[in-house]
Amino acid sequence: MNILWVYAHPEPRSLNGSLRKAALEQLHADGHTVEQSDLYAMQWNPLIRPADYDHDPTERFQVANASSSALAAGTQTPDIVAEQQKLLRADAVVLQFPLWWFSMPAIMKGWVDRVFVEGFGYGIRRADGRSRRYGDGMLAGKRAMIVVSMGGSEHTVSPRGINGDLHELLYPIQHGILFYTGMSVLPPVLIASADRMTETDYAAAESGLVQRVKSLFTDQPIPYRTQNDGDYDRRYVLRDDIEPEAIGIRVHTTT
Amino acid sequence: MNILWVYAHPEPRSLNGSLRKAALEQLHADGHTVEQSDLYAMQWNPLIRPADYDHDPTERFQVANASSSALAAGTQTPDIVAEQQKLLRADAVVLQFPLWWFSMPAIMKGWVDRVFVEGFGYGIRRADGRSRRYGDGMLAGKRAMIVVSMGGSEHTVSPRGINGDLHELLYPIQHGILFYTGMSVLPPVLIASADRMTETDYAAAESGLVQRVKSLFTDQPIPYRTQNDGDYDRRYVLRDDIEPEAIGIRVHTTT
Numbered sequence: 001m002n003i004l005w006v007y008a009h010p011e012p013r014s015l016n017g018s019l020r021k022a023a024l025e026q027l028h029a030d031g032h033t034v035e036q037s038d039l040y041a042m043q044w045n046p047l048i049r050p051a052d053y054d055h056d057p058t059e060r061f062q063v064a065n066a067s068s069s070a071l072a073a074g075t076q077t078p079d080i081v082a083e084q085q086k087l088l089r090a091d092a093v094v095l096q097f098p099l100w101w102f103s104m105p106a107i108m109k110g111w112v113d114r115v116f117v118e119g120f121g122y123g124i125r126r127a128d129g130r131s132r133r134y135g136d137g138m139l140a141g142k143r144a145m146i147v148v149s150m151g152g153s154e155h156t157v158s159p160r161g162i163n164g165d166l167h168e169l170l171y172p173i174q175h176g177i178l179f180y181t182g183m184s185v186l187p188p189v190l191i192a193s194a195d196r197m198t199e200t201d202y203a204a205a206e207s208g209l210v211q212r213v214k215s216l217f218t219d220q221p222i223p224y225r226t227q228n229d230g231d232y233d234r235r236y237v238l239r240d241d242i243e244p245e246a247i248g249i250r251v252h253t254t255t
Numbered sequence: 256m257n258i259l260w261v262y263a264h265p266e267p268r269s270l271n272g273s274l275r276k277a278a279l280e281q282l283h284a285d286g287h288t289v290e291q292s293d294l295y296a297m298q299w300n301p302l303i304r305p306a307d308y309d310h311d312p313t314e315r316f317q318v319a320n321a322s323s324s325a326l327a328a329g330t331q332t333p334d335i336v337a338e339q340q341k342l343l344r345a346d347a348v349v350l351q352f353p354l355w356w357f358s359m360p361a362i363m364k365g366w367v368d369r370v371f372v373e374g375f376g377y378g379i380r381r382a383d384g385r386s387r388r389y390g391d392g393m394l395a396g397k398r399a400m401i402v403v404s405m406g407g408s409e410h411t412v413s414p415r416g417i418n419g420d421l422h423e424l425l426y427p428i429q430h431g432i433l434f435y436t437g438m439s440v441l442p443p444v445l446i447a448s449a450d451r452m453t454e455t456d457y458a459a460a461e462s463g464l465v466q467r468v469k470s471l472f473t474d475q476p477i478p479y480r481t482q483n484d485g486d487y488d489r490r491y492v493l494r495d496d497i498e499p500e501a502i503g504i505r506v507h508t509t510t
């Protein structure tokens with residue numbers, strides 16, 4: 001299989017750098033090929049601008065229109081096209097980043113902002129008029145997984161931890177980006193208490209990540225509800241008869 | 256009062272640009288002063304690098320340590336210091352952005368990543384050993400509000416909408432950034448269906464925003480639980496006897 005490993009840390013000598021090295025070694029040992037997008041090393045430009053989509057700067061810039069038109073016309077900038085090609089070649093996509101302010105670093109957000117263009121990752125209309133999204137996107141069939149480190153303890157992102165439940169904190173990324181474009185999202189790999197690890201802690205974290213990498217193509221994805229298989233009404237709201245009393249992010253996962 | 260208006264859109268002639276203009280006119284009419292951080296216009300650099308914090312690039316770069324040391328030593332870059340000074344002068348902070356991938360554009364994420372340094376916004380130890388965070392941060396006493404536009408309809412971010420409940424989608428920002436540093440967070444202003452507005456729709460959206468701007472200093476903030484007033488145990492997990500059956504982001508708000 002071919003794995004795209006996207007990495008967003010300014011320091012290769014970091015904990016994240018060591019973990020990546022171990023994970024990539026395991027993937028190679030298992031006979032996979034790996035492509036990388038090491039965003040800081042690539043000096044990735046994270047800012048959407050009119051020039052990305054060959055847009056006349058004297059005219060009003062509407063991002064969704066300009067980007068999808070450029071995709072159709074083949075006029076996106078080469079750096080965006082290169083990342084889209086990597087995604088198309090991948091059987092699995094791994095996003096590895098330190099949790100900065102309970103989300104991804106700006107450089108990775110800008111990779112998503114610029115590369116996941118309407119019509120590439122999502123948004124194509126089906127014959128029934130519904131758009132292809134949420135399990136039905138253009139990247140369906142691929143797997144995705146987040147590997148995330150944080151300074152705080154695992155307790156703080158537990159279901160009643162003050163920072164918020166990890167599953168819900170990552171929902172905008174796992175559901176709103178990865179599943180949105182059709183990918184099957186595996187549970188995240190959390191490296192907690194990253195700023196105060198002993199050697200034993202590190203060995204356990206590395207071993208845990210290596211195990212998850214070994215089962216990348218066999219682990220069960222998070223059972224998010226698909227958009228177009230009957231659970232949502234025409235307004236894309238969960239049907240009244242499904243978990244009638246429940247509200248919030250949790251209703252979008254079965255079980 | 257003094258308001259810091261932070262704006263992240265690449266096109267001043269956009270819907271967001273028009274809404275900002277109307278909001279700023281109202282603030283001025285009410286006798287307030289306004290400072291702006293128009294991030295695209297400023298060409299804000301969103302990427303944390305060792306040079307931000309006068310860090311020797313030959314040594315391993317640990318972001319939290321390097322940034323808090325630079326804050327203490329007075330060696331942060333001038334662009335970061337200027338934004339910190341604006342925050343300190345502000346009585347209220349408004350973040351206005353289009354919802355890209357259910358979060359803020361990369362340029363605004365990078366404003367947070369670089370400016371909200373440990374020891375500036377948060378993280379100072381109290382006499383009892385607990386850190387100042389979540390209602391008890393360095394920016395306590397200030398108000399904060401998000402103004403966010405999205406292409407989709409309001410239904411899709413309702414409590415059972417497929418994109419996820421807006422309150423929970425914005426939790427990493429409202430709770431994890433703004434409340435974390437001590438600010439009182441007002442309910443967000445949502446401009447939905449932004450890509451298909453009639454003139455009547457726009458007039459309603461502008462009027463709604465102007466009303467919210469007029470009541471910026473009188474509206475009730477979201478009642479997030481504070482970290483250090485007894486609701487959380489020593490691991491920063493909600494006490495067992497408070498809403499014992501509840502889990503997820505919702506438990507961190509009183510009702």
